[in-house]
Amino acid sequence: MTEDDVIRIMRKHLEGLFPKVCPNCDRYFATLREYILVTKRLGPMMSYDAELGRWESSQLIGTLALANCPCGNTLSLSTEDMQLSTRQLLLDWIRSETQQRRLSSQELLAYLRDETRKQVLAESCQEDA
Numbered sequence: 463m464t465e466d467d468v469i470r471i472m473r474k475h476l477e478g479l480f481p482k483v484c485p486n487c488d489r490y491f492a493t494l495r496e497y498i499l500v501t502k503r504l505g506p507m508m509s510y511d512a513e514l515g516r517w518e519s520s521q522l523i524g525t526l527a528l529a530n531c532p533c534g535n536t537l538s539l540s541t542e543d544m545q546l547s548t549r550q551l552l553l554d555w556i557r558s559e560t561q562q563r564r565l566s567s568q569e570l571l572a573y574l575r576d577e578t579r580k581q582v583l584a585e586s587c588q589e590d591a
Contacts, residue, residue, distance in 0.1 A: 465559075465574075468552060469574060469577055469578055469581065471548065471551075471552065472574065472578060473578050473581065473582070475544050475548075476539055477494045479494075479543075480492060480493050480494055480496075480497065482497065484535050484537060485535070486534075486535035487531060487535065489532065489533065495582050497537075497539075498579050498583065499583075500532060501529035501530060501537060502529060502530045503527075503528075504530050504536060505528055506571065506572055507525065507526070507527040507568070507571040507574075507575045508526050508527075508568065508571070509524075509553065509556060509567050509571060511523050511524070511525075512553065512556055512557070512560070512567035513567060513568075524544075525552075526538055526539070526540045527539045527540070527575060556570060
């Protein structure tokens with residue numbers, strides 16, 4: 463699996479989480495792009511399984527990215543609804559890449575989050591042109 467494959471899989475999953483509504487202010491986020499533009503990141507993206515060294519399990523905890531809605535409420539995007547086999551495949555890739563690149567899982571996930579955001583926003587700009 464390549465980095466491009468990982469970003470494609472994660473992006474498809476994330477885009478499938480929309481539309482999303484803030485339970486505090488009822489703000490409606492129609493797309494991942496809108497969510498990226500309107501919310502403010504809160505801390506690093508976290509793979510709880512990687513942080514705990516749980517590289518193989520039939521009950522993976524998953525990965526979570528937090529952001530604040532303009533109203534101040536914390537929103538999350540997670541891998542909770544992703545198929546276990548896909549989550550395991552991504553976790554295997556993270557394990558391999560963190561060793562190969564000599565990065566922590568948080569550093570690698572921050573990089574992937576940045577690349578995904580750039581991709582989503584760049585494509586949106588191209589569509590607007």
